Amino acid sequence: MNSTGRTSPTRRSSRAPILFAVLAVLLVLSVLVSAGTGQLAIPPQEVLGSILHRVGIDWLPLPTVPAGDEALWAIRFPRVAMAVLIGIGLSVSGLIMQAIFGNPLAEPGVIGISSGAAVGAGISIVFGLTVFGQWTTAILAFITGLIATLIVYSMSRADGRTEVVTLVLTGIAVNAIGGAAIAALTFMGDTQSREAIVFWQLGSLKGMSWSQVLVVTPIIAIGLIAAYVSSRKLDLLALGERNARHLGVNVELLRIGMILVVSLLVGAAVAFAGIISFVGLVIPHLMRMILGPAHLPLVTATALAGALLMTLADLAARTLVPMAELPIGILTALVGGPFFFWLLRRTRKRSGGWG
Template identity: 80%
Template sequence: MSIALVASILVSAGTGQLEIPPQEVLGSLLHHIGIDWLPAPTHAAGDATLWTIRFPRIAMAVLVGAGLAVSGLIMQAIFGNPLAEPGVIGISSGAAVGAGLSIVFGLTFFGQWTTAVLAFAAGLIATLVVYGMSRADGKTEVVTLVLTGIAVNAIGGAAIALLTFLGDTQSREQIVFWQLGSLQGSGWAQVWITAPVIAVGLFAAYAAGRKLDLLALGERNARHLGVNVELLRIVMIFVVALLVGASVAFAGIISFVGLVIPHLMRMVMGPAHIPLVTASALGGALLLTLADLGARTLVPMAEMPIGMLTALVGGPFFFWLLRRTRKRSGGWG
């Protein structure tokens, strides 16, 4: 996957209205670190196009894809089922509402961080609501989890509609951006804000990997082995809100990355969470890099919403996973 990710980055960076061969893309990267092994872009605007427009956009795709995939992995671990995903249970829509509040009312009390902070806070609130309502007799009920997520998504959609009604034309356009999801206009400023947040989230996921393995044995067994289950869940919920809030704040709602990638990686690699964090981060980065490439190139002279593409892939996968889980459990009754 690392090789595939590097290849997708080179192809994506070279694809567009200005075509740049992969060896020239790699040559541009190497030239910036003082290595002159490969030719630089021959087009006069090639180097500027790569470093001003395409590389920051691809960097955001890698960061957001990794963050969403790892957040989905954590959700599945702490809820103990493969159906948990930030978008499915309302975290993404909650975070988008927080961002919408910042947009419509022009809030600036955290400076350039205001949108991200409000997105993070609203996503955390949505997570806590879903978690609290899906608990019964010390267990998380998968059906209640999904149904509560539907309700939270409905409330979030209504709040976004209200903000769209209250906002001016510019605010409405920005809110539509949140609902569709896009990496258009991503710059290095967004990358430098998002990168440390995603890095902290990944570090926390690695640090909790062994405890998540013990939690997979069951809450009672995990407690006997010294795991403070509730504290672990609360901390991990905070980490998920951090990852999703940072991603949604700059990319809008991008659904199903956190559902598809962790489940596929678990099917291939098994249940150990430390290697799964690495695999999910790489898989999410690869998926979103390819989805962004498709969003830019599938329709000539236009750009498709990246969230729409991931939903077209993730929606059918979710139906299959729901049916598969139901068969394994012998029904929901």
């Protein structure tokens, strides 16, 4: 601590390797426990043994329960893998949005991007579109999510800065329009389509398959690489638009590129898991409080923490209620809602009121 009570940048940067190691260990443990939890209880060492056997290492025993190994690879591992991928996508998209808007309140669910993406997914389901094959739902979710993002971006900008109140109010409007569109699609669809749309509104990882994991993995990888590549420019943008331009950053091009990345990440997550709010709000903010504003370590920490949160949330969704499964979106909202209230109040105090 320095004389003002703030943690120095050097001390914060020294925390990064420790934080990465802790998050990585916790993530591995949560994956092993989550994969082993269910009607067929499999100990973590046997879950790890199953993974090691697949790569030719015979250190630990295989699952001893009947059909345990088959259950892991056919049902549980795809679900856990999707939880990790979606956690990374939502948390990193939140980090990027907070950077390009210059506002800690920016998050795909809060400002309506998830709802916009869900509209595209709903259109694909109700009308049975197959224009892009198995990618149709994800691509339409990306397009409508991008439209929602551009609306929020254009409406919340004034005099070269993002207005907090306008950002939140625009998000409310976009969420309302998206909700109305989803309701209309629900009315128009058949029973199967309606069930699928309701599933999206609640959020769930039930029934994930390896084919879906293979679709989402390259999208999340592209978004993560883009975040790493752009991390230094995002640091410069945090200094202010004028300073960033003087230092050679094409601010508008950076924003548009990052908006595309966010839409891609959110579209992939919404297309297969539904609307899961507040992951992109809570995780980046917590990591920034620990590590400071530098985006290169923040991307890694945010990705690990987001994957950990989603894995634990999915585990809780499957175990809190006996013989039933809670929608994962409900759990993240129960955690993220109070955090959002606190963050809103904290931001207002720092701004000296919004008049």
